[in-house]
Amino acid sequence: xxxxxxxxxxxxxxxxxxxxxxxxxxxxxxxxxxxxxxxxxxxxxxxxxxxxxxxxxxxxxxxxxxxxxxxxxxxxxxxxxxxxxxxxxxxxxxxxxxxxxxxxxxxxxxxxxxxxxxxxxxxxxxxxxxxxxxxxxxxxxxxxx
Numbered sequence: 597x598x599x600x601x602x603x604x605x606x607x608x609x610x611x612x613x614x615x616x617x618x619x620x621x622x623x624x625x626x627x628x629x630x631x632x633x634x635x636x637x638x639x640x641x642x643x644x645x646x647x648x649x650x651x652x653x654x655x656x657x658x659x660x661x662x663x664x665x666x667x668x669x670x671x672x673x674x675x676x677x678x679x680x681x682x683x684x685x686x687x688x689x690x691x692x693x694x695x696x697x698x699x700x701x702x703x704x705x706x707x708x709x710x711x712x713x714x715x716x717x718x719x720x721x722x723x724x725x726x727x728x729x730x731x732x733x734x735x736x737x738x739x740x741x
Contacts, residue, residue, distance in 0.1 A: 671697035676709025687718040
């Protein structure tokens, strides 16, 4: 392959369609818009989701449930993940470096798994089972604000 064998992709060098420039262009008179109707007019614009007067899909589907706008999302970490880290002190920065959390949301520690060694855990929230297992292993948990 060299410069003399390179070809432009198909339709790369096609001129754009120039409408309304006389009958000789092949796109004169109605400028490819057809004769009458909504889209033949200038300035025709419809709202997103408009279906020609038919009840739009977003109104035909049932609405269910409730979205709490004050809900707080947490990055969750289980105790078995903390045990695999092998560190004596764990905080959100350590978890972020280990790629266990994303780093934007607050961190919550859940009690899945077992701890063999005593560790100090700093997080924004703890489940009751996580608190019990951390203290049972001889460690400490500290709640961050």
